[in-house]
Amino acid sequence: MSDVRAAAPSELDTVVGVLVAAFQDDPVSRWVFPDAERRRATAHPAFFRAIAEAAFAAGFVDVTTDHSAAILWLPGGDDGDDTPIAGLDAGEHGRLATLLGMMAEREPPGPLWHAQFIGVLPARQCRGVGARLLRHGLARADAEGVPTYLEASSPDSVRLYRRLGFGDHGPAFAPPGGPPMRPMRRPVTDEYSAPSKARRKP
Secondary structure, three states: OOOEEEOOHHHHHHHHHHHHHHOOOOHHHHHHOOOHHHHHHHHHHHHHHHHHHHHHHHOEEEEEOOOOEEEEEEEOOOOOOOOOOOOOOHHHHHHHHHHHHHHHHHOOOOOOEEEEEEEEOHHHOOOOHHHHHHHHHHHHHHHHOOOEEEEEOOHHHHHHHHHOOOEEOOOOEOOOOOOOEEEEEEOOOOOOOOOOOOOOOO
């Protein structure tokens, strides 16, 4: 039996907590939110709450049953709430707007599911948890006949996504002074059996 399921809206705080911890040392997060303490205590909680609320409203939020990992799926063209996020300072807002703009420019056209954030608690990383989380969503997208897309922010994540059927969607890109990100797209396949009936299409 899979240890991945759809999250309930009542689990919003848990999902946010997982993502805050998982991305604390992520290279892209360090560029957008350079102060480590602000990132942990203020910026990440505000940012991930806004994106998770958008995913609950318009996409999918999946978690592992032990709450060690979470993933946010949004329909193509939706990067979450693009209004100013309370709790971020001007510099953080500016860097975030730059990054989201670059991401939007590279996203493929047409209906798709965008895996915006895939977070695994540090103590559970490198154990295949993220792969199981992704497969669950990929099966759902395949059942709908909709391709998937994401951005890889490390060599390890690139290798994982290639194993799951993603290929390069154009060259890597980087914000000014920031780390590279690799856009990757996966076409519809019948590789994974579908989970329960999907709730909506993008």
